[in-house]
Amino acid sequence: MVSGVSFEPTRSTQNGSLIRLDSNENAYGPSTKVAVAIRSSVGSANRYSLSAYPALTERIATFHKLNPHQVLLGCGSTEILRMAACAFLGRPKQLIQASPTFEALEHYARAVGSDALSVPLTHSYAHDLDAMLSHASASPSLIYICNPNNPTASLTPRTDLETFIAKLPPSTIVLIDEAYHHYVGESGMYRSFIDRPLNDDRVIVTRTFSKVYALAGLRLGYAVASPQVVQRLRRYATENNVNAMVTHAGMAALDDTAGVDEFVQRNTDDRQEFFNQAMARALKPIDSHANFVMMNTYHSAEQVIKHFRQSGVLISRSFPAMDTYIRVSLGRKEEMTAFWRAWDMLPFAKNIMHH
């Protein structure tokens, strides 16, 4: 190893670079234990991760008390979304999703020739399951449920999802994306479909190591599904899709439960602080169950995003379905201070309460 190399996570406030509040990453990680595992995995970089792949699959299965045949690894959960589009979409099948939601699956759906049907969220920013059901009854579909939803950070109640899934045509596949699972906290509305499975072969659940585990740059995600569905998805996996270093990092991340607890607590505190700052400015963000917040600016989001960019702060792109809202990923204290400083420089910042 080269001495003198810093392994500190990049501080976006250093070197005059942009502050990145745009991709819902973990601004603090990876944890010390995971960083140590990454460093000591350097020696494995010259080898294909052939034996590590089944070992990590088993580790994840044990973690969730599942059979390894129910677990499929991906190069980020994005690869799982691509596999799902390849395995379960293609003309004449359609993707049914919320609007707005995380759009990677839509891109892959279109690439394999499927239409994407986007159903607006309800007034409480939940998936409109009744509308989704009526579309699903009309033609064969893959349904994407992002819970908590990106970009709104909102929940769709578990009981509603159960009722919905029970009514779906037998051939429908439901993919539940739990990328932000760890940040939900105590909520009677939420229960993971991995922790409390439905025992329904139509359900695929995805998770990622990119968020609470802070490994977005190393790319690791997984699906939990029935062995048959896992087999079908696997046909479309890239060979050697999981790199040697992230197998070590992933195992260490699962072992480091104290590290996860700490990240979750920090996120809870950062989220509370965001809402305090927002309230002090008469702003009312959407209640957040994730590591980002969406809020109405009552002005063109495009213009607001541009203003922040000029102030050195990157926030999310705009969402046409909610074009006066911005999505802000929670960052470190100094990054959020920069965010609010830039907010207060918006020409309408002082008048927002008149809306």
Ligand SMILES: Cc1ncc(COP(=O)(O)O)c(C=O)c1O
């Ligand atoms: C809801 C959701 N799913 C999946 C992903 C993709 O994550 P990754 O491919 O890094 O696992 C993201 C990334 O932001 C996301 O927000």
